[in-house]
Amino acid sequence: MAFRVLGIGSSLRDNASSTTALSITLDLARKYGADTRLLDLKQNKLPLYDPSENQSSLGIKKIKDDVVWADALILSTPDYHGSMSGAMKNFLDYFWAEFAGKTFGYLCASHEKGLTAMDQMRTAVRQCYGWSMPYGVSINDSEDFTDGKINPKLESRLDMLARDLVVYGDLLRQQFVRDLDDSANTFASRYRK
Numbered sequence: 001m002a003f004r005v006l007g008i009g010s011s012l013r014d015n016a017s018s019t020t021a022l023s024i025t026l027d028l029a030r031k032y033g034a035d036t037r038l039l040d041l042k043q044n045k046l047p048l049y050d051p052s053e054n055q056s057s058l059g060i061k062k063i064k065d066d067v068v069w070a071d072a073l074i075l076s077t078p079d080y081h082g083s084m085s086g087a088m089k090n091f092l093d094y095f096w097a098e099f100a101g102k103t104f105g106y107l108c109a110s111h112e113k114g115l116t117a118m119d120q121m122r123t124a125v126r127q128c129y130g131w132s133m134p135y136g137v138s139i140n141d142s143e144d145f146t147d148g149k150i151n152p153k154l155e156s157r158l159d160m161l162a163r164d165l166v167v168y169g170d171l172l173r174q175q176f177v178r179d180l181d182d183s184a185n186t187f188a189s190r191y192r193k
Contacts, residue, residue, distance in 0.1 A: 021150075
């Protein structure tokens with residue numbers, strides 16, 4: 001079975017560079033043998049998370065099914081005042097329980113490199129027992145996309161992220177799944193049924 005990568009686009013702008021870069025990264029991941037899906041939160045809106053509300057609507061269930069399907073996720077956000085988008089934070093609030101043992105990559109559209117936004121996503125993922133790539137990719141609209149073409153330097157960075165996420169993510173996921181079936185005291189042991 002192919003390694004499965006789900007991309008989460010969290011910009012609510014039309015033609016957002018963060019979502020464009022995410023689509024390119026998913027295309028590149030397919031080059032490395034992954035099955036991919038794109039979840040654009042502009043098209044698939046989640047209601048504001050409320051833990052006391054029923055979470056069984058068809059829209060929420062479809063998104064949860066995609067998150068469960070994934071072996072790895074790429075989180076893509078614009079930088080809003082040094083933080084991730086509200087749509088991304090809301091997504092993380094909904095599906096945290098499904099993140100354990102999965103590897104995450106990060107993209108951020110920012111004129112200031114998006115380091116704090118990516119660090120905040122990493123912190124949330126770590127609290128949910130997910131693995132994170134040790135780097136993310138920053139996108140700068142004016143430098144990276146001109147006349148509908150991608151800057152070759154950005155494309156190279158996206159290719160590296162796609163390749164590393166598939167290769168290292170697959171290794172981590174396979175070991176996590178094996179550990180679920182083992183009786184040893186491992187990170188995965190808390191997720192045994």
